Amino acid sequence: MKILILGSGGREHALAWKIAQSPLVDEVFSAPGNPGMDKIGPCFDLDPTDLHAVQELALQITPDLIIIGPEAPLAAGASDALRARGFDVFGPSQQAAQLESSKGFAKDLMQKYGVPTAAYGRFSDLTEALDYLETVDGPYVIKADGLASGKGVVIVESQEEAENTVEEFMTGKFGEASAEIVIEEFMTGEEASIFVMTDGEGAIYLPAAQDHKRVGDGDVGPNTGGMGAYAPAPVVDARIMELVQTLIVEPMLSGMAEDGMPYQGVLYVGIMVTESGPKVVEFNARFGDPECQALMAGLPGDIVPALLVCSTGGLVGSHASLCEMMGLSDFTPSATVVMAAEGYPDKPVKGTTIKGVDAADAIENVTVFHAGTDINEKNEMIATGGRVLGVTATGESLKAAIDKAYEGVAAIDWPGGFFRKDIGHRALK
Known part of the structure; x- marks a missing residue:
């Protein structure tokens, strides 16, 4: 097989490194890639959100599978454009990727499907948002609706700080991404990341990981894209994983399929393990970074067959054999x-x-x-x-x-x- 990976970060390097180990794979191409990925296979200097350039490259190298690493090309519709050209793609459609590209969209779907998450308000009007703050107690969780490179979430204690943050967001801190915002109740517990590989029907659950979002030791300072990760995360025991499956993942996948937007690719389920069980903090439409690095390193087997089946369908019938090929039961810390x-x-x-x-x-x-x-x-x-x-x-x-x-x-x-x-x-x- 020839495989093309779109992206240039640590997540994409880890995917390229893992995929290159597969006996099924002859060549790994990256666009744009980075110096580490360049040692694995050819890199092509293009913007992965430039759909014309991405399609031209795919037609030139004719990969057997295209893996979209970051969220921006998914939000731009890269998977739809490439599928329309006849390529097999690991990554959700633009419509399904709104689970990440619009926090409000994700919250509305969770409410519709009965998925446990924090209470929230969704606002595009500054006055309405400020009025809402007066009706809820702190701490306040304020989120930019759109993509903000992992920095669009702020947690503040006082109403005054919340009002200042809301005003800052809605008057252009992240441009269009924060023109609309979500204000959530603060959840208490421990966070974890669950990654589910899916073709829209079946699901493979990778070991739970835990990211470290705050910049400083002891979880202090501003939020980042992630300062480190490890797997497996002991906070997610068998009971919690079963609840994630039955209360969160299965309702989301079946609901989205029924609503005409089946989810194919990897679903990142960020959860808070609360006293009343797991609740969704956020969904992402791709592997987490840096969780992906830890997961790829710890998987002893071949991930390529699972990536391919999630892209083409038939996961339910081949679930057991794919998990065995990946070596899921022998995951290394x-x-x-x-x-x-x-x-x-x-x-x-x-x-x-x-x-x-x-x-x-x-x-x-x-x-x-x-x-x-x-x-x-x-x-x-x-x-x-x-x-x-x-x-x-x-x-x-x-x-x-x-x-x-x-x-x-x-x-x-x-x-x-x-x-x-x-x-x-x-x-x-």
């Missing part, structure tokens, strides 16, 4: 520590030199996934983004995996970067 550029998430400093990535990669059971790197004219690796590297490791236990990941971090010489030193703290506690 894994952890990812994100190294970010100083100033992230506000104004990351770009252009700083990074050394020692090859040394970290050479450590047994350690893999460094590139998220925001480039090679300059001096052939030096430099930082070009906020989250720059995802140092990932596996181990016999979760603690061993975390320790090994930090061993990898220690091998990297990058004065312009920083990382959290407490990844996995909840599980280790």
Whole structure:
């Protein structure tokens, strides 16, 4: 098989790395890719939201399967355009991807299908939003309706802070993405990420993972796209996973299919494990980043057959064999520590030199996934983004995996970067 991956981050590097290990795969192409993905196969410099360029590339290289990594091309309709050209695509339609591209759309569907989630209000009028704040108690969860690179969620304590945030959002902080907002009740509990690979009918549940959204140790500071992750997450036991399946995933998949927008690809279910059971924090229409890095590293088997079946149908009949091929029952504990550029998430400093990535990669059971790197004219690796590297490791236990990941971090010489030193703290506690 020839496989094309759209995207350039750590998630896409991890997918390319895993897919390239499959005996079914001859070539892995990436667009636009990154220096890490370039070592796996050819990279093509294009914008994955440019549907014309994406279709032209697909017609040129004729891949057997196209995997759409990030949310922006899904929201732009890349999967629909490519399917219309006859390609098999792993990724939901533009309509189904609104589960991520519109928080309000997702909340309305959950309400319709009876899926447990926080109480909410949805607003496109500033005055109505401010009036609503006076009717609810804090803390207040304020979300930009559209895509805001993982930064469009703010939690504040006081009504005054909430009013300021709402005004900031609705007067253009994230442009069109925050012209409409959702205000939610604050849920208490522990968060976890559940990833479900689906063809719209059947479902494969990957081990639960846990992300670390806040920028600082001890979960302080602003929200980020994710500073690290690990799997499996012990907060999701067999009972919680069964409730996620019966109360959340099955109603969503059957409801969306009945409403004429079957969901194909991976459904990211962000949950809060509350005293009354799991409730949905958010849905995403793609693998999480950095959870994907930990999941790909921990899966011992071949993920390609499952990716293909989710794209073409027939998952219900082949579920058991696909899970066996992936090695789901033998998942190895894994952890990812994100190294970010100083100033992230506000104004990351770009252009700083990074050394020692090859040394970290050479450590047994350690893999460094590139998220925001480039090679300059001096052939030096430099930082070009906020989250720059995802140092990932596996181990016999979760603690061993975390320790090994930090061993990898220690091998990297990058004065312009920083990382959290407490990844996995909840599980280790």
